[in-house]
Amino acid sequence: MRQRFEVPGKLPSLNDYVSACRCNPYKGAKAKKDAQEAVAWAIKAARLKPMRPPVTVSFTWVEPDMRRDKDNISSAKKYVLDALVECGVVPDDNWKCIAGNLPDQYKVNKANPRVIVELEEVDEE
Numbered sequence: 001m002r003q004r005f006e007v008p009g010k011l012p013s014l015n016d017y018v019s020a021c022r023c024n025p026y027k028g029a030k031a032k033k034d035a036q037e038a039v040a041w042a043i044k045a046a047r048l049k050p051m052r053p054p055v056t057v058s059f060t061w062v063e064p065d066m067r068r069d070k071d072n073i074s075s076a077k078k079y080v081l082d083a084l085v086e087c088g089v090v091p092d093d094n095w096k097c098i099a100g101n102l103p104d105q106y107k108v109n110k111a112n113p114r115v116i117v118e119l120e121e122v123d124e125e
Contacts (some may be wrong), residue, residue, distance in 0.1 A: 001011050001014050001030060001049070001051060001121050001122070002042045002118070002119065002120045002121075003046070003049065003051070003089075003118075003119045003120075004046070004116065004117060004118045004119065005042050005043055005045070005046035005048060005116075005117055006042060006046075006092070006114050006115065006116050006117070007038060007042040007080070007114060007115040007117070008021070008113075008114050009038075009113055009114065010043070010063065010064070010068075010113050010115075011035050011038070011039070011076035011079055011080075011115060012031055012035050012076065012079075013068050013072035013073055013075060014071070014072045014075035015020050016031065016069075017031055017032065017071050017075070022118075024067070026055065032079065034077075035076065035079040036079045036082050036086065037083075038054055038079075039079050039080050039083035039084075039115075040083040040086055040087055043087045043089060044085065044087065048087070048089045048119075050088055050089055050090075051089055051090055051119060052121050053090060053091060053092075053096060053097035053098075053099075053121075054096065054097060054099035054121075054122045055090055055097065055098060055099060055100075055119050055120065055121055055122065055124050056099050056100040056104070056119070056120045056122055057077075057080075057081070057084075057098060057100075057102055057117065057118070057119055058103045058104075058117070058118045059074065059077060059080070059098070059102065059103070059105070059115065059116070059117055060104075060105040060106075060115070060116040060117075061073045061074065061076075061104060061105070061106050061115055062107045062108070062109050062112065062113055062114045062115070062119075063106065063107070063109075063113055064109070064110045064113040065108060065109055065110065066108060069092075069106070070106055073106070074104050075083075076115070077102060080115070080117055081093040081098065084119075089119070090119075099101065099122045100122075121124075
């Protein structure tokens with residue numbers, strides 16, 4: 001089974017998260033919670049069904065410009081994977097449930113920044 005969903009806008013980068021944590025530990029926790037909640041809403045809007053592990057997860061990061069470093073952008077995988085578990089799409093985000101190397105693509109679209117997440121069950125034959 002294949003499924004996909006889109007998270008509108010940008011998710012916080014690693015620099016954003018670290019800055020929030022240095023400011024105040026509660027602010028860092030709130031930043032993670034808010035980002036994870038935004039992803040959870042996108043998952044619910046897409047009406048994703050639970051998937052049988054292992055599942056491959058790939059990301060397309062559509063940014064409004066090229067200002068943020070790719071490694072900072074892709075750190076938001078944490079929010080996405082945690083939200084997938086929270087919403088019951090995958091049972092866990094460990095090595096047994098998430099297969100592969102979590103590939104990334106990066107694009108620029110000033111008018112429509114977003115994160116596109118594609119999921120696919122792996123046939124173990």
